[in-house]
Amino acid sequence: MTDTATAAPPVTADWRAVASIGLGIFTLVASEFLPASMLPRIAADLGVSEGTAGQAVTVTALMGAIVAPTIAVLLPRQDRRVVLIGLMALAVVSNVLVALTPSYWLLLVSRLLLGAALAGFWAFSISVTSALVPADRLGRALTVVNLGSTVAAVAAVPLGAYLGEVWGWRGVFALAAGAGLLTVLAQARWLPAVPPSGSPGxxxxxxxxxxxxxxxxxxxxxxxxxxxxxxxxxxxxxxxxxxxxxxxxxxxxxxxxxxxxxxxxxxxxxxxxxxxxxxxxxxxxxxxxxxxxxxxxxxxxxxxxxxxxxxxxxxxxxxxxxxxxxxxxxxxxxxxxxxxxxxxxxxxxxxxxxxxxxxxxxxxxxxxxxxxxxxxxxxxxxxxxxxxx
Structure with a gap:
């Protein structure tokens, strides 16, 4: 298997593939911030306090801190294209479960899945992006990827609050699941095969x-x-x-x-x-x-x-x-x-x-x-x- 750390960098940038990674980051970060925009509704529906409902954000971050440094160890040889698409699919499952959850505890478990998907996707995004563009375009490519995070951080809370009033909080998470599914399709279409970088372990x-x-x-x-x-x-x-x-x-x-x-x-x-x-x-x-x-x-x-x-x-x-x-x-x-x-x-x-x-x-x-x-x-x-x- 070719090692991307020693292989020659690409001559031209694959901007559609880079954009699909940025779209994934947007969907994941938006999903991470959604509970903050609808805490009163989530808390009232599930019968918990707003502070308790807010722990849905906390568990996402804690799972991310565990998964980010270890996912390459757990998946040392898998094609990174397959891994990224799989992580996006996991985020879709998380949002579907949140939209359908009958209990607070299932909500927390569902958000753990999102934390794993978010941290794993973001951890691999740097190495995958570096394999898609020449070395002297890496900064620009990471800007495209991080634009997804920036736009999500700006838009997720106000948009979630507005749509939560119109569709209810469960409808907003169903919408996030739909956005994740579209992202999976875009990545399946545009992402090329990307071997692991270095010797993960x-x-x-x-x-x-x-x-x-x-x-x-x-x-x-x-x-x-x-x-x-x-x-x-x-x-x-x-x-x-x-x-x-x-x-x-x-x-x-x-x-x-x-x-x-x-x-x-x-x-x-x-x-x-x-x-x-x-x-x-x-x-x-x-x-x-x-x-x-x-x-x-x-x-x-x-x-x-x-x-x-x-x-x-x-x-x-x-x-x-x-x-x-x-x-x-x-x-x-x-x-x-x-x-x-x-x-x-x-x-x-x-x-x-x-x-x-x-x-x-x-x-x-x-x-x-x-x-x-x-x-x-x-x-x-x-x-x-x-x-x-």
């Missing part, structure tokens, strides 16, 4: 984790992600401090963050291909600087809007920046390294949100913003220093 995973630069890089990436989510999780709470921010301006502020996210994602691709060290440093600095500015400017609405726009651009660029860094740092162990990065992100989300909550309760939301901003800056400086070395 437990030994390779352990060797990858022991690589000093990668290990330090994962810590830096986790610091940036945890810093972002320590602040972003409580953005809605922070807006209560802003003078004169009515409901209309709040909606505009949240929309601005989403649009800025898309802008940052689109800008990241060319920069990743041509100025990766600048992007690896710049994106975390934008996040950190913006959160610190937000904390300092809550009395000035215009400055808050500027800070949120910069914040959105910075975080929109992060996935492509970090995935490209991983691909350039560990090209021979890309599946293992990619899985470890996704696991790091999942853990960082949980840690950041938890630490931010403690700060909000104990010292106020400004403390969460400042701490998150400092963590993002430190993570970016650390990762940039590793890149230079």
């Amino acid at each position: 437990l030994r390779t995973l352990a060797e990858t984790l022991r690589r000093p630069v990668l290990f330090a890089g994962l810590i830096a990436i986790g610091l940036v992600a945890a810093g972002h989510f320590a602040a972003f999780t409580y953005l809605r709470t922070a807006t209560a401090l802003v003078q004169g921010l009515n409901a209309g301006l709040l909606a505009a502020l949240l929309l601005l963050f989403g649009v800025a996210n898309v802008v940052g994602n689109l800008a990241a691709g060319p920069l990743a291909d041509r100025r990766l060290p600048l992007l690896v440093l710049g994106a975390p600095l934008l996040i950190g600087g913006a959160t610190l500015a937000f904390a300092a400017a809550v009395d000035t609405t215009a400055l808050v809007f500027v800070a949120v726009a910069v914040w959105g651009i910075g975080f929109g660029a992060v996935p492509t920046a970090f995935q490209t860094w991983i691909a350039r740092t560990e090209p021979d162990r890309l599946e293992s390294a990619g899985g470890l990065m996704i696991a790091t992100f999942q853990v960082a989300i949980a840690v950041g949100a938890f630490a931010g909550g403690l700060l909000v309760d104990g010292a106020g939301v400004r403390a969460a913003l400042v701490t998150g901003g400092v963590a993002a800056v430190l993570g970016g400086l650390s990762l940039a220093a590793l890149r230079r070395s």
Whole structure:
């Protein structure tokens, strides 16, 4: 079997195949965020509190942290085309079960399936994408893939909330299952066969984790992600401090963050291909600087809007920046390294949100913003220093 780590890169990019991966990421991330938009309806229907219903998101992330670094070990030789299509099919099954579930516990089990599908698909997406495009187009290709995540993060909650009022929450999950099925068909049509990258296995995973630069890089990436989510999780709470921010301006502020996210994602691709060290440093600095500015400017609405726009651009660029860094740092162990990065992100989300909550309760939301901003800056400086070395 050909090893994609040593095989010659493709001469031309297969953009339809890349787009099908981005479509898969969109469907999976949208499915992950859907419960947040319909918690009151889900809780009332299943007879649990909203906080308990919210654990449907938590179990998805926890399963993702387990699956992301281990799926290449469990499936060392399978054609990655077949694996990606199978993971999408698993997400379809998850959403169908959620739509039909008679109980809260079956809902949680169904969401575990989604967590496995999401983390496994995302872990393989870096190595599969690198096999579909020339090396000097990898950043642009990852931008196409990550655009699916960005659009899903922006659209899933408001769209889910609206459709939940029209069709009910079960109907929304049925719609997500239908979108997943269309994605399966698109990938079956456009994805070529992709052999495993490197030598997937437990030994390779352990060797990858022991690589000093990668290990330090994962810590830096986790610091940036945890810093972002320590602040972003409580953005809605922070807006209560802003003078004169009515409901209309709040909606505009949240929309601005989403649009800025898309802008940052689109800008990241060319920069990743041509100025990766600048992007690896710049994106975390934008996040950190913006959160610190937000904390300092809550009395000035215009400055808050500027800070949120910069914040959105910075975080929109992060996935492509970090995935490209991983691909350039560990090209021979890309599946293992990619899985470890996704696991790091999942853990960082949980840690950041938890630490931010403690700060909000104990010292106020400004403390969460400042701490998150400092963590993002430190993570970016650390990762940039590793890149230079």
